[in-house]
Amino acid sequence: MADNLGYSIFLDPKDTVRAWEMRGALQPTVKWSEMMHEQHAVAFTVAKIAKLDLLRQIQTSLDTVIREGGTFEGWKANILPNLQSAGWWGTVANKDLTGTDQPITVNERRLRTIYDTNVRMSLASGHWTRIQSQKDVFPYLRYLPSTSEHKRPLHMAWYGTLLPVDHPWWQTHFPPNGWFCKCHFEQVSERKMAKKGWSITPVGDIATGPAQQFIPASGNPISVPAGIDPGFGFNPGTAHLRAVADKAANSIQMAVDAGLETAARQTVHEIVADPAFAQFVAIPQLPFPVAVIGQAEKAALNSNAWTILLSKDTMAKQDSHHEELTLDDYRQLPQIVETGFSEQQDAGRMRYFWKDDEGKWWRAAIKSTANKLELFVASLHRLNEKEGRKLNIKYGDNNDAR
Incomplete structure (x- = not known):
């Protein structure tokens, strides 16, 4: 499966790197929900890695991708020997390494999750910086379809939603909106709106559903908008x-x-x-x-x-x-x-x-x-x-x- 990050082609790499650099602190976690939302902006973690040296190796390998570009396959080939050498590959039953008594499975899908989430969220942060710097000329955002073969029904209902850049909806629904979500967006000018005959989407017309109540590792329930995976309901x-x-x-x-x-x-x-x-x-x-x-x-x-x-x-x-x-x-x-x-x-x-x-x-x-x-x-x-x-x-x- 090829990486589909083409929507980042016009993004200034400095904006993405800058957001990534803010996550310099290493935070070992057992459950992915031990760190939620804004906490990810200041620290880097991979669930079920308790060793700081291994966490740092993964962080460094992703740093290279974010600064210089690359693909999942290239990143995997680079990091896999380190993971195998440390014993964090296949079935792992080492509490000192994972932080848990339960055996875990480390496979390609887990690696792809680590890669995809870190790269896409860093890109999203870089995009937001660009959006804010250009909103005088492009004051609107339009939600665009996912490039994934298997599209999520509620995400599909958001396709074409057009709202001002600073509308609160984008604070919870700016893509990605879930694990492996490939929805994206475009910035829209007044001129393009007029040419296309578009208008701002009435908030009442945006598909919604009952919010989910999610209990993270902290035990404090949080409300997650319908259609968004827990952990992604933030900008x-x-x-x-x-x-x-x-x-x-x-x-x-x-x-x-x-x-x-x-x-x-x-x-x-x-x-x-x-x-x-x-x-x-x-x-x-x-x-x-x-x-x-x-x-x-x-x-x-x-x-x-x-x-x-x-x-x-x-x-x-x-x-x-x-x-x-x-x-x-x-x-x-x-x-x-x-x-x-x-x-x-x-x-x-x-x-x-x-x-x-x-x-x-x-x-x-x-x-x-x-x-x-x-x-x-x-x-x-x-x-x-x-x-x-x-x-x-x-x-x-x-x-x-x-």
Whole structure:
């Protein structure tokens, strides 16, 4: 059976590799459901491999495929001698190797599952990065048929579904949607929609069914949409974003703790400029780090946090009151906090005033949580001309807050 990954032909390899690199940690597991959904964005596992050295060998072999390309047959030929040498092939009854008392069977189908799932999910994450970077031109996604010989009935009912890129449906139904699922998608422009006579699919017309209740190894039940295999009901690209946010926040905190404030601020600038930031603004998930507070402001707020976060609640409020703001406007936040004029409003709030290169004034407000452990953006907007004139009189023509 040949690999059918042709839909990745126009994908920038860097996007796929970048998502793959986030999964650097090795996590031995016995049951595949010990790691679910977003956990796969930050760690690599193969069920029933308890030895880190063997897990690392498999990870390294897949790393080569994802970076350089290849086929299942080529990957199998490369990794099989290592598996046989380690004793992880055929019928295996070695608890030290598998983590279980029960014998397991390691055959070609198990290898194909490992290969297919890791490669396709990494590709899906890379695709999502590209989708977000191109959504100004291609604002819609259309669900396309599987190339598999044996198609799944409910997946077939989704063929042709056309929705905006940022519609919540894609957070659970972006392919692949199951083991060996070969459904895919296309990005669609307004022009193509008009030419084809297509229209956005009413949500009520999308085939659904009763959600499944699945109990993973943790014992905590999760709800899985009908037609989607447990473990696939999430968007790998958004999960990758969460991993970026978490890793960035940890890197910033480590830099600040080490007295490297300049390095911390540089990290913030890099992640806000990163394509992943576009995904957060579109569909905010976990709070995203957007700035590092100055020492004087931190002391004034009596805060234990250095990193300022942009949250889902703030983005919801911004969307309702300031629809005019663009992604580039939010990307100004690190500069606003670093070079703007700061004013303390009360014990838990600080405002920053900043003038951009076009002479327009901006105001950003941040707030501290009651326990002083976190800082959040409260608001961001551009001020009108009257307010700008007052600030010119108060602060002069140039930002010089530090």
